[in-house]
Amino acid sequence: MSFLEVNDLKVHFPVRGGFFNTIQDYVYAVDGVSFKIDEGKTYGLIGESGSGKTTIGKAIVGLEKPTAGEILYYGQLVNKKRLRKKLGYNKEVQMIFQDVLSSLDPRKRIRDIIAEPIRNHEKLTKEEEMKRILTLLDIVGMPSDALFKYPHEFSGGQRQRIGVARAVALNPKLIVADEPVSALDLSVQAQILNFLKKIQKDFNLSYIFISHDLGVVKHMCDYIYIMHRGRFVEAGTREDIYNNPQHIYTKRLIAAIPEVDAENREEARIKRIKVEQEYSEKESIFYDENGKVFDLVPISDTHYVAIKNKEDLGYVENSIA
Amino acid sequence: MENEKILEIKDLHTGFRFEDKYFDAVDGVSFSLYKNELLAIVGESGCGKSTIANSIVGLHDKNHTRVSGEIIYDDENVVNYSEEQFNKIRGKDIGFIFQDPLASLNPLHRVGEQIKEALIYHTDLTKEQRHERMLYLLGRVGIVNPERTARQFPHELSGGMRQRVLIAMALSCKPNIVIADEPTTALDVTIQAQILDLLSELQNEIHAGIILITHDLGVVAQMADRVAVMYAGQFVEVAEAKELFRNPLHPYTRSLLHSIPQSDAVGAELNVIQGMVPSLKNLSRDGCRFAPRIPWIPDSEHEKNPILHQISRDHFVRCTCWENFHFENEGGC
Structure with missing residues (x-):
């Protein structure tokens, strides 16, 4: 069952300028996206930098004020601070940040960092709080002597785990993970990904996994949304997106991933150039005159593509194959 | 022609000073770079790969680092070159592309002027010729309107454009060697693909050796x-x-390849390399350095003083622990 619903969310940032610092224009960071979040599932948001994926994440946690549209939590609006407070929403939805070091207060010890959400939302005695923090550290696989250290004393992977410990401190329903592993080395990245999967199973968590690394998203996510220019260009299950991409932008993105396959690199290169060409030729089918992405049209039960006419797809399909 | 050696490095040691003691971040690295070749150096952060690059062009602060060994370029050992001597080859014979283009461009100068800077130092072109060459270079790296871009400041350009400008700068004097230090790490995948294609295309044109x-x-x-x-x-x-x-052989290479999220094993548990990369100060310098990360392999499998063994004509592996290596959950074989 879905517990969170986002309907036609828009976040526009004003561009100010001129003599009186008036609003000259808007940046359409997020321009009409809708989706639902089910319990225990992982949703991937993929896109280039500037496509608005982080803005969606921030709007869901409440760090960004939506310009229009609604975010419903069990059918109740949570657009305003007051409403969020009433429903205890802030406790249920947490965020993990990309740049962990800047999201941890350098003057606080790990103990206080992890305790902060607990102190904000629950009234516990000192002993109970300590016990909770120790269990949390145990969950993320950190020794208890970490309690009295400061963030700078840890390595990148450990810091990310502290960020995760803080996010799961209140047993949330949903964690918005904004590029949680993109700053980490391969082996550490594997550790964190395994670990995120493990706590998902243990706590029946849902994730919104924001990333530009398609390999990681493929590994983690059940359902994937591809973003471009503030809108979804394609949505579908993992199989839909990777085995049967329909939108030209998705194809381009997938063709651009460097595969760990040295044998077929010439073919990959030729394919990449072909898709790139296709992208510039077929732009009119997938974007309107102003470069805006069309609305999503269903092409199967789970698979949606942003296109004007569904019939155009067949034409594109044939020309690529 | 194909196999012309343009750079040879023999037993390079680069150490950094902590409290009067030097700790080698690069510890006995030897390799050669050939014309028209792209040599990639891979490793996790802190393994010393950028240190090699900086040692080649002498970018380290001499007061805190100690570089020894031989870096032979053009029949000369450049290790003990002075700053003036380095200035003669930097930019002219060796081009350098950095990871963060914004940090390596001067924010106060227009990008056109910055590209011309190397031309002023290293060539005797006239002012007009320099301008022409600069515009040609910008066009060559795929910038649509070179005239306009040349007049812009670095902050006005996107990340991909900046990286293109940096490539134009590095290639301005047709260097024999190009060192690209994580040139695409900060870029999106689609732009990364474009930049990498551009790099290999340009390599075919100037026949440089590239260290990536x-x-x-x-x-x-x-x-x-x-x-x-x-x-x-x-x-x-x-x-x-x-x-x-x-045919990856060394346990480290195999572990790395194993920890990439693969398409054929979706959702399965990823391989994790046990332990951590040792810090420079705590690194034990005897025996196989990877041994602490694969504790299930008995000591007898490792060499006392691991050296690079030649396995086949172009394949070298350090230590002997690869011969009977298996992942922990596989059991012995």
Whole structure:
């Protein structure tokens, strides 16, 4: 069952300028996206930098004020601070940040960092709080002597785990993970990904996994949304997106991933150039005159593509194959 | 012609000073770079791959670092070159592309002027010729309107454009060697693909030898002719790219390849390398440096003083622990 619903969310940032610092224009960071979040599932948001994926994440946690549209939590609006407070929403939805070091207060010890959400939302005695923090550290696989250290004393992977410990401190329903592993080395990245999967199973968590690394998203996510220019260009299950991409932008993105396959690199290169060409030729089918992405049209039960006419797809399909 | 050696490095040690003691971040690295070749150096952060690059062009502060060994370029050992001597080859014979283009461009100068700077130092072109060459270079790296871009400041350009400008700068004097230190790490995948294609296209044009430093095995698989895998200051495996990915031997290489989220094993648990990369100060310098990370392999499998063994014509592996290596959950074989 879905517990969170986002309907036609828009976040526009004003561009100010001129003599009186008036609003000259808007940046359409997020321009009409809708989706639902089910319990225990992982949703991937993929896109280039500037496509608005982080803005969606921030709007869901409440760090960004939506310009229009609604975010419903069990059918109740949570657009305003007051409403969020009433429903205890802030406790249920947490965020993990990309740049962990800047999201941890350098003057606080790990103990206080992890305790902060607990102190904000629950009234516990000192002993109970300590016990909770120790269990949390145990969950993320950190020794208890970490309690009295400061963030700078840890390595990148450990810091990310502290960020995760803080996010799961209140047993949330949903964690918005904004590029949680993109700053980490391969082996550490594997550790964190395994670990995120493990706590998902243990706590029946849902994730919104924001990333530009398609390999990681493929590994983690059940359902994937591809973003471009503030809108979804394609949505579908993992199989839909990777085995049967329909939108030209998705194809381009997938063709651009460097595969760990040295044998077929010439073919990959030729394919990449072909898709790139296709992208510039077929732009009119997938974007309107102003470069805006069309609305999503269903092409199967789970698979949606942003296109004007569904019939155009067949034409594109044939020309690529 | 094909196999012309343009750079040879023999037993390079680069140490950094902590409290009057030097700790080698690069510990006995030897390799050669040939004309028209793309050599990739891969490794995790802190393994010393950028230190090699900086040692080649002498970018280290001499008061805090100690560089020894031989770096032979053009029959001369450049290790003990003075700053003036380095200035003669930097930019002219060796081009350098950095990871963060914004940090390596001067924010106060228009990008056109910055590209011309190397031309002023290293060529005797007239002012008009320099301008022409600069515009040609910008056009060559795929910038649509060179006239306009040349007049812009670095902050007005996007990340991909900046990286293109940097490539134009590095290639302005037709260098023999290009060192690219994580040139695409900060870029999106689609732009990364464009920049990498551009780099290999330009290489075919000027026949330079490129040293590509990266941690992305995907990039390596797509680009490299030869690959050196680095761990804790040493090369642990050197091989031709195709050979390396077909037949990885060293436990570290295999573990790395194993921890990439693969398409065929979706959702399965990823391989994790136990323990951590040792810090420079705590690194034990005897025996196999990777041994603490694969504790289930008995000591007898490791060499006392691991050296690079030649396995086949173009394949070198350090230590002997690869011969009977298996992952922990596989059991012995």
